[in-house]
Amino acid sequence: MMHFVEGSIAVAQAVRMCRPDVVSAYPITPQTHIVEALAEMVAECKLDAEYITVESEFSALSACLGAVAAGSRAYSATTSQGLFLMFEVCFNLAGMRLPMVMTVANRAVSAPISIWNDQQDSISLRDSGWLQFYAEDNQEAADLHYIAYKVAEDHKVLLPAMVCFDGFILTHTYEPVDMPTQEEVDAYLPRFVPLAKLDANDPISFGMLATPDYYMEFRYANDQAMHQSKEKIREAGKEFGAKFGRDYSAFVEGYRLEDAETALVALGSLCGTAKEAIDEMRAAGKKVGLLKIRVYRPFPVEELAAALKGAKRVAVLDKNISLGSKGAVALEVKDALYGSGIPVHDYIVGLGGRDIRKRDIARIVELAEKGEGDLFYGLRQEVM
Amino acid sequence: MALSVGCTARPGKSRANRTGAWRVFKPVFRHNKCTKCGICSLVCPEGCIIEQEDEFMIPDYDYCKGCGLCAEECPAEDIEMVKEEK
Numbered sequence: 001m002m003h004f005v006e007g008s009i010a011v012a013q014a015v016r017m018c019r020p021d022v023v024s025a026y027p028i029t030p031q032t033h034i035v036e037a038l039a040e041m042v043a044e045c046k047l048d049a050e051y052i053t054v055e056s057e058f059s060a061l062s063a064c065l066g067a068v069a070a071g072s073r074a075y076s077a078t079t080s081q082g083l084f085l086m087f088e089v090c091f092n093l094a095g096m097r098l099p100m101v102m103t104v105a106n107r108a109v110s111a112p113i114s115i116w117n118d119q120q121d122s123i124s125l126r127d128s129g130w131l132q133f134y135a136e137d138n139q140e141a142a143d144l145h146y147i148a149y150k151v152a153e154d155h156k157v158l159l160p161a162m163v164c165f166d167g168f169i170l171t172h173t174y175e176p177v178d179m180p181t182q183e184e185v186d187a188y189l190p191r192f193v194p195l196a197k198l199d200a201n202d203p204i205s206f207g208m209l210a211t212p213d214y215y216m217e218f219r220y221a222n223d224q225a226m227h228q229s230k231e232k233i234r235e236a237g238k239e240f241g242a243k244f245g246r247d248y249s250a251f252v253e254g255y256r257l258e259d260a261e262t263a264l265v266a267l268g269s270l271c272g273t274a275k276e277a278i279d280e281m282r283a284a285g286k287k288v289g290l291l292k293i294r295v296y297r298p299f300p301v302e303e304l305a306a307a308l309k310g311a312k313r314v315a316v317l318d319k320n321i322s323l324g325s326k327g328a329v330a331l332e333v334k335d336a337l338y339g340s341g342i343p344v345h346d347y348i349v350g351l352g353g354r355d356i357r358k359r360d361i362a363r364i365v366e367l368a369e370k371g372e373g374d375l376f377y378g379l380r381q382e383v384m
Numbered sequence: 385m386a387l388s389v390g391c392t393a394r395p396g397k398s399r400a401n402r403t404g405a406w407r408v409f410k411p412v413f414r415h416n417k418c419t420k421c422g423i424c425s426l427v428c429p430e431g432c433i434i435e436q437e438d439e440f441m442i443p444d445y446d447y448c449k450g451c452g453l454c455a456e457e458c459p460a461e462d463i464e465m466v467k468e469e470k
Binding site for chain 1: 387388389390391392393394395403405406
């Protein structure tokens with residue numbers, strides 16, 4: 001049924017229908033509305049879960065880690081500094097192969113302090129062993145939670161998953177969102193069956209010591225699980241499409257890309273703006289298209305290379321910067337296109353909530369056509 | 385030992401695991417000048433130097449970490465530390 005809701009509420013409702021046993025989170029802007037809504041649902045007995053209040057994000061994710069190890073379905077949500085406080089626990093969940101889902105309401109990181117949107121926070125966790133999904137709109141943000149649990153908990157995967165959606169731009173925006181019924185979600189997402197779990201009568205420890213003779217093999221197994229998740233994402237996305245009419249089996253999605261000379265690449269809500277800009281440029285006779293990356297981890301190297309193979313040039317819009325290097329997405333797009341001869345230009349955009357308007361996208365396409373790239377787009381020279 | 389998913393372990397793993405894999409040098413018991421005094425067995429921090437039926441001592445390489453205390457303390461200087469290539 002179609003609801004007109006705020007993005008955070010759409011996500012909270014989706015999480016409720018995923019039936020988590022344990023929710024533990026610490027409120028932080030712009031994630032707050034999600035966890036406020038979940039706390040209210042628990043208080044009003046609309047969600048049968050333990051809501052564990054904690055003093056920090058480190059504890060929030062640690063509580064979730066323990067909950068998953070005990071065989072529960074766990075959920076958390078955070079952003080920016082909160083995610084960074086979880087850094088160590090993130091790697092532990094992945095290494096212990098404990099699946100859970102966490103929403104990241106993407107926000108810039110300190111210092112300087114900023115509550116506004118970019119994607120530096122979750123991109124910085126790209127090496128942590130979590131699956132990462134990026135949503136373009138609130139429908140996608142809500143839907144990806146069902147898929148994320150289904151994939152994460154598969155015994156061939158057993159990895160935690162982040163569903164990332166842009167802070168304020170999506171979290172605080174009202175959009176129509178089609179919500180399934182609880183029965184439909186139950187039919188799609190079965191209960192979590194742990195491979196191993198904490199049990200006082202049958203003790204087990206997670207994440208034990210691995211000597212140099214074993215450590216590399218564990219890391220390899222972790223990486224293999226990440227690669228194996230691709231098949232499961234495809235399956236879960238397709239099944240979701242068959243049941244709910246929105247197919248998420250593709251890792252990347254092209255928009256007017258078929259004969260595009262300039263292909264833009266982006267993650268998240270920026271894709272919506274880019275599509276509008278592309279329609280205007282197409283109307284003016286310019287052959288421009290977009291490749292949206294929905295699944296960033298595992299990184300869809302083959303899918304991306306296949307989708308971009310006809311482009312004359314690629315312009316990557318990075319809402320992050322690996323300081324001293326380039327935008328993280330551009331680096332991986334370059335890797336995927338290595339040897340193709342297609343030039344990849346990187347544009348650092350929208351950091352700390354700087355608006356990216358349709359005319360900015362058009363200007364970036366012009367820069368790419370001239371071969372000018374690998375730059376921070378739209379710097380205000382007058383303040384520098 | 386095969387890897388477990390998530391590096392899980394049941395109790396008693398310190399006995400099941402062959403922790404001797406840490407070793408760089410291994411003690412080789414020559415049994416040439418050995419007087420069967422048993423000091424090597426007493427000083428072994430792992431308690432893995434075991435007296436045989438013939439009263440000679442031999443280390444259990446599954447657990448020996450190669451610390452070298454036995455070789456250092458052997459009054460007969462009959463234990464040699466040999467570099468172990470893996």
